[in-house]
Amino acid sequence: MKKKCMIFSLVFCLTMLLSMPLLADGILDQTVNAAVSNEPITDILTRLRDERANLVSAQTEVMIQANEAKLRVEVILTESIEQKKALTAEQLESLKKDLETIKSAQDILNSVLTDIRNTATNYAEFMPSREYLYTLIKLYSEKSLQLYDVAKALEYVAAGA
């Protein structure tokens, strides 16, 4: 009986110990939610406009870097045609990496487009609500970061690194 009690206590303590982080998360979420629900609407809208501007800026950066990269490839192409010079193994290796970067950039851009479209479609009925505005802020913020990463990767392609 004593043994059973000990085992039960051990299991109970272990369960409580494991569930502590989950409980803590819940408390934290509640605190954050309480804080954000008190945020003035004007502030939320300002943040949203800022995030959207940031997204547009990131998108512009992607286009600039992609155009730069294209320019570089076209210069190599022109040289190759004019001088009838074969690409070196290093150049080919570099182009191979560039192509992988470009493909990855396409995948990311596709997912950004899909996520934005889906959010616009799925949450449109909740418009206008704080929840929707927060969702958009989070989405624009995340997608901006992804786009800046893409721009950075394309910058390396443009530089021929």
Added chain:
Amino acid sequence: MKGAFDVFVKTSRLAHAAGFLLLLFILGAVPLGCGAEEQAKIKTTDSMLQTTEGLVLEGSGPFPATLLARSNNTLSNEENQLVLQEISMELDKVIDLAGQLEVIDDHDINKKVIDDQSEAMTDGTGEEVVQ
């Protein structure tokens, strides 16, 4: 009678032991089984990557594959140019996709609603609009 009782006790202990071992086996085998499944998945993915080496970049035509397969050798001038043209076309796709993002921003149905609300807020009339 005592003999029968002893046999019963022994059988019962044996059953308990067998049950315990079975439980241990189940507890051990389930995660192992899951692991094996995961490993099988990884193996499959690996083999897919290996077997499609040079074709990992789907839908890009034969030249990137040539590029990947022969990157340590030299390609002919024509092949070089085709590879470069193809990379240029892939970059066009990137530009096009980024352009579509702009279109989303311009035509975002919510943009107007959000902007209208912002204006209402500035006028001090729209506090009730957003719950």
